[in-house]
Amino acid sequence: MRFRPLLAVFALSLPMLLQIVPTQAAGNQAEAPAGATSCAFSAWTNNDKAAIEVREAPSTDAKLLGQIPTGSKVGEAEYAYSIGFDVLEAKDGWLKIANASDAYNEESDDYVPREVYKGEGWIKSDEARVGIQSARGFLMPDPQSERLLDIGSDWLTEMGRINNILACNEDWVLLDYTMLRKRMAGEELVELASDERLTGRAWFRGLCSNAETTCDMKSVDQ
Secondary structure: OOOOOOOOOOOOOHHHHHHOOOEEOOOOOOOOOOOOEEEEEEEEEOOOOOOEEEEOOOOOOOOEEEEEOOOOOOOOOOOOOOOEEEEEEEEOOEEEEEEEEOHHHHOOOOOOOOOOOOOOEEEEHHHEEOEEOOOEEEOOOOOOOOEEEEOOOOOHHHHEEEEEEEEEEOOEEEEEEEEOEEEOOOOOEEEOOHHHOOEEEEEEOOEEOOOOOOOOOOOOOO
C-alpha cells in the first residue's frame, strides 16, 4: 500500500507540464449497455446519503429487504470506516450487492455495533463509492477506443467525483463523473468554480476497493 495525499505536489519539468493539461472530448459520451452487466468488485457506502435501502429488485417499488447505515446516530462517535460490500451486477442505474460488512468498526470498542443488511439486493448506483487510480476514460471498454478524458498524472478520484457506477466489463467500469479540481502551472491543486466543472461518462480501469488508502497495483495508464 502507498498513501497518495490529495494535495500531493510532484516535481515536473515544463515539457511534462505541457503534457498533463486535462482534456475532455467535446460532445462525446460512452453509452450504457442495454440490460444487466456482470460485476466482480467491492465498493463502499456513499456517506453523503442517508441510510441506504436494499431492495429485492432494481426498482423503488420493489420490496425493501433491509438497510445499510452510512453514519452515526446523534450522540454516538463518528465511525472511522465506511461499510463495504461486493458488487455483482449493474442495471439501469442500480447495483446488485451482497456481503455488506462493518467489520473494521466492529473490531473497535469505541463504536456501537450497527445493524447491517448483509444479504443480496439492489441499491441505487449513486449510493456506492470506489476509487479509480487512472487518469483516462474511454468511449468503450478498450484502451484503443477514443479517449474521452485525460487528466495527465492525476487520478480521477483525486480530481473529481464519481456520481454513478453504471456498468461493468471485465476490469472496466462505466462511470458518470464530475471534475472538481485542476492543476495550476506550479502544480497547485485548486477547486473549480461551479460553472467550470465538467461532467462526463466514460469507461475506466484501475478500480480500487480500499476506501482508506490506495491499492498496490501496476498503473493501467502506462
